[in-house]
Amino acid sequence: MSLNCKAKSILCCALSKKEFNRISACKSAMEMWEKLRITYEGTYKVKETRIDILVAQYERFQMQSGETITQMYSRFTDITNGLAGLGKNYEMGDMVRKILRSLPASWTPKATAIKEANDLRRMSLEKLVGSLMAHEINMERLGESSSRKKHTNALKAAEYTSSEESDDNKSMGSSEDEEAFLSRRL
Numbered sequence: 001m002s003l004n005c006k007a008k009s010i011l012c013c014a015l016s017k018k019e020f021n022r023i024s025a026c027k028s029a030m031e032m033w034e035k036l037r038i039t040y041e042g043t044y045k046v047k048e049t050r051i052d053i054l055v056a057q058y059e060r061f062q063m064q065s066g067e068t069i070t071q072m073y074s075r076f077t078d079i080t081n082g083l084a085g086l087g088k089n090y091e092m093g094d095m096v097r098k099i100l101r102s103l104p105a106s107w108t109p110k111a112t113a114i115k116e117a118n119d120l121r122r123m124s125l126e127k128l129v130g131s132l133m134a135h136e137i138n139m140e141r142l143g144e145s146s147s148r149k150k151h152t153n154a155l156k157a158a159e160y161t162s163s164e165e166s167d168d169n170k171s172m173g174s175s176e177d178e179e180a181f182l183s184r185r186l
Contacts, residue, residue: 004028004029007029008028008029008032011023011029011032011033012024019036022035022036022039023035023036041086047086047087050082050086051083051086051087051088054079054086054088055083055088057079058079058080058090058098061075061076061079061098061102062102062104063102063103063104063107068136069129069132069133069136070129070133072099072102073099073125076095076098076099076102080095091121092121092122092123092125093120093121093122093123095125096120096123096124096125096128097120099125099128099129099132100114100115100120100128103132107132107135110131110132110135114128114131
């Protein structure tokens with residue numbers, strides 16, 4: 001009887017006013033707990049339905065275009081934490097392989113290198129995500145430098161086009177003009 005009173009007191013102190021109103025008419029701590037469990041977890045069928053939905057999301061999981069590794073990992077963690085909260089757990093190695101499979105085709109060389117260099121059964125998600133984030137930073141850096149090169153090449157092409165038009169207007173009789181034209185072209 002005294003343990004029941006202590007448990008009821010602890011539950012009542014931990015709940016908000018809205019939640020307290022839900023369970024205030026209950027006679028025992030066990031009855032309070034069951035009412036709260038059904039309210040927040042639902043019945044067995046509700047729990048199974050939530051598990052089915054999250055498992056389907058886990059199986060269809062793919063990195064979206066324009067999404068960073070951090071954003072992708074956050075979505076993945078939401079799904080796996082939801083499943084763990086409902087009692088469905090995956091092995092660490094399975095989750096590591098799932099993330100590697102969810103990467104787009106442009107990441108295939110990196111995914112292959114990780115698979116070859118590591119034992120995926122023992123690899124942690126944090127180590128995998130860290131490696132992928134480092135690769136993402138390198139890809140961004142290389143992308144910026146190549147876009148700069150394309151931009152400067154575009155400017156050179158524009159300069160060449162304008163100088164070509166002016167050369168068409170002039171006569172190309174002298175060899176100096178021809179040498180200048182060739183050097184500009186090179």
